[in-house]
Amino acid sequence: MGFAHLWVQDHFLYALSQSGEYGGSASAQPKAYESVFGPTELLAAVAAWTESIELGTSILVGGNHWPAPLAQRLSTIDQLSGGRLTTVGFGAGWSHEEHQAVGVDPRTRGRRMDDFVPALLACWGADPVRHDGPFFTIAPSLIRPKPLRRPKLMSGMWSAKGLVRTARDFDLWNPGSMPIRQVVDTLGEINEMREPGRAPVGAIYRVALESTAGKRLTVDEVAERTLEAAGAGLEGVIVETNFCSEIQSGGDWMELLKRLAPVLDAARS
Template identity: 65%
Template sequence: MTTIGLTLPQLGPVVTASLIRDFVQQADDMGFDNVWVQDHFLYALQQSGDYGGSATDQPDVYRSVWAPTELLAAVATWTDRLQLGTSILVGGNHWPAQLANRLATVDRISEGRLSVVGLSVGWSEEEHRAVGVDPRTRGKRMDDFIPALRACWSDDPVEHHGAFFDIGPAIMQPKPTRIPRLMSGMYSKAGLARTARDFDLWNPGSIPISNVVGILEDINSQRPQDKNPVGAIYRLAQQSTAGKRMTVDEMTTRVAECVAADLEGVIIETNFCSEITTSTGWLEVLTNLKPLVEAAKG
């Protein structure tokens, strides 16, 4: 079955705790399966390099971004059914031992509902430098990040000694009640090779579903034979960062295509919708997405 989820209100000046609580509870009532966070913390006034979205520059809503793990922890207390996930955390913004602890804490607060942890290498050179990470190393750093993260969730004493991270031997508690599946947000040739080697899921967005299926086939052709095939959770934006809109009917059709292709899930992104200027506007956008739930459920 294809699950259907939502990115949480997280970007821009409209976001408040009461809005997020109302959004989560309404999403739960509407039958959505999961909710998701993303990961940025700095809006550069002088941007180096290319923005990673569809726009030329980082959209203004990124001037305010609520922190992802803290937001998930709060959401975990406002619903007891919705699964939780990250789409996508930037590896360079984090250190695996600390992130392992924060995510395990979220999982324990939610009583085991942290199901997917999405990670990618990121695009913001300014964010990398702000946390003391050389952006030129982000790919190689990810190669060491995933084994280090998994090691922290393994049986104690945990230990990992790699090119970037030196951990243990040490006790690391709590552990997640179940190990979340790891989802890649990478698209480059090297990133897709990492996806095949180290991840359980892939998180494409915007591209036609036929392309997703083809790329998944390529990923799984590189997959070690002792691992289950990589699946896909598709990210679908009602409005792209460049301002391109999809109608609810168009989105419903895309969700049905995901179901037909037997993709594992769909995440609906609404943080960039230009009509959202109030809390009421956020909830109205959510209300209008009911046909997408019906399409995912068949």
């Protein structure tokens, strides 16, 4: 069909009684989150089923994972796919229940992320690997396989502290369906905080065909947003289909993707 990437999201439980606010456009979690395939397992399957399309994550919740075993799982996917795992996105997460289920205090999720990325990158670096941080300790070790090339790290964080982390630790930022002008302005603020001499943080824009609140964009509107993102110099556009109410099967999803041909035309132009 002409899509460049297939990306996954990350949720493993749907709390029936939710203590934290859902971090989306609706007042509560969308029904689509009642069942979500495991992200690394799904990417491993797609790596085997495909030959050329690139793979990524938007977004892995840092609190759902531990950096050393996750580094190995992601490297395995990259090796199995022949180096097609190009982008790994991370966010601090919003679900208190998910954090509690894996033994992570949700109050520490931001500070934990500050240590998570350096630990993950250490695992992808030269052996022997060693990391001593406030949350993670990795004794001098051989950690293999390594990725064929290090995936770009993408931040899905929005708070003031999250934007500081983005400037310090990430290669890309993943804004949602805000106005493109606002994306460009915020990206400028991020790069003003960037350490001198480092490549600037880029952005991959995310546009939901249907939002979690049920707001629907037409295919032409998504194509227009894609042209606008390209004109602003953004690196790419994710078309989010997770919440489209008509999708009840894999076949429904494929039919929807066929209708997105004008968006692909806009991207190519």
